[in-house]
Each structure stands twice: as structure tokens, then as C-alpha cells.
Amino acid sequence: MFVTVDSRVLASDLSLAVVRLARHLRSRRADAKVSLTQLSAMATLAREGAMTPGALAARERVQPPSMTRVIASLLAAGFVERAPHPTDGRQVIVTLSETGLALIADETHAREVWMNSKLADLDETQLKSLEDAVAIITTLVNESD
Numbered sequence: 001m002f003v004t005v006d007s008r009v010l011a012s013d014l015s016l017a018v019v020r021l022a023r024h025l026r027s028r029r030a031d032a033k034v035s036l037t038q039l040s041a042m043a044t045l046a047r048e049g050a051m052t053p054g055a056l057a058a059r060e061r062v063q064p065p066s067m068t069r070v071i072a073s074l075l076a077a078g079f080v081e082r083a084p085h086p087t088d089g090r091q092v093i094v095t096l097s098e099t100g101l102a103l104i105a106d107e108t109h110a111r112e113v114w115m116n117s118k119l120a121d122l123d124e125t126q127l128k129s130l131e132d133a134v135a136i137i138t139t140l141v142n143e144s145d
Contacts, residue, residue, distance in 0.1 A: 018137075028110040034079065037062075039107060041070050042079060042096060046104045050095035052085065079103060 026036065034042065037060075044059050045051070051059070057067035071094055074080040079100035085091035096104070119127065 024114065025111050028114050029107065032107075033103060034074070034077070038070055038074055038079075039104075041067070042074065042100055042104055045080065045094065045096045046101065050083075050093045052091050053094055054091075056094060074100070 029039075032039075041056060041060055044056060048059065053067050053071055054064055056071070057064045060067065062070075071080060071082075075082060078097055080094050081097045082092045082094055085093050119130075122130070
């Protein structure tokens with residue numbers, strides 16, 4: 001028997017599940033030292049390496065003036081460092097500081113502890129389904145970039 005998927009229902013259910021998962025992951029940040037916007041910018045720097053504020057704003061899909069404020073607050077807190085651009089004297093390069101790297105590691109650990117405890121309750125078939133779903137969701141997100 002062939003079953004068709006109602007993409008509208010799937011879209012709604014998937015959106016709700018992702019929102020709820022994000023809420024659970026955010027709740028692991030009880031003693032957060034940075035906002036989610038700041039954390040996202042720091043995670044991008046951790047994943048992709050040093051970049052200009054403009055490139056970081058583009059990756060985060062925010063306006064450059066907003067990213068300038070985020071970078072200024074992270075700089076004041078000691079989570080990022082600025083250095084002159086090697087080829088363009090008008091630009092600077094932003095990178096995570098050692099303190100910023102440690103904060104990203106702590107944030108990641110807190111989320112992974114909770115997630116690992118939930119994944120431990122699943123069987124191999126469910127884990128494989130989630131692995132496939134992660135690949136599909138990653139593709140969807142990357143294609144929208």
C-alpha cells in the first residue's frame with residue numbers, strides 16, 4: 001500500500017518539533033553569559049574561523065550595524081579579539097579569544113549531555129532515522145543560504 005505524505009502537515013509538525021527541541025536546548029543555558037545572538041556569532045567564528053565583521057553579519061543574516069554591536073559587546077566581555085586585516089587596512093578580522101573558545105565548549109557540552117541522555121533511550125532504527133533526518137535538515141538549511 002502506497003501512502004502519500006501531506007507536506008503541509010509535515011511542515012507544520014516538523015516546525016513545531018524543531019521549535020520544541022530548540023527550547024529544550026536553550027533551557028540548558030540557565031547561567032548563560034551571552035545572548036543567543038552573541039552565542040550564534042561565536043559559534044560561527046568557532047566553526048568557520050576568523051572573518052571580517054561584514055562576513056560574519058552575512059553568515060548570521062543580520063545587518064552590519066547589528067553585528068558591529070554584537071562584536072563590540074563580545075569584545076568588551078573578552079570573548080573575541082580584533083586584529084588588522086592582512087591586506088585591507090580599512091578592515092579588521094574578528095576571532096574568538098581563548099575565553100570565547102572555552103565558553104563555546106561549555107555551551108556545547110551542556111547541550112550534548114542532555115541530548116546524549118535522550119538519544120540513549122532510542123533503538124538503532126530510531127537513531128538511524130534521526131541521522132538521516134539531520135542530513136536532510138542540514139541540506140534544507142544550507143540550500144536556503
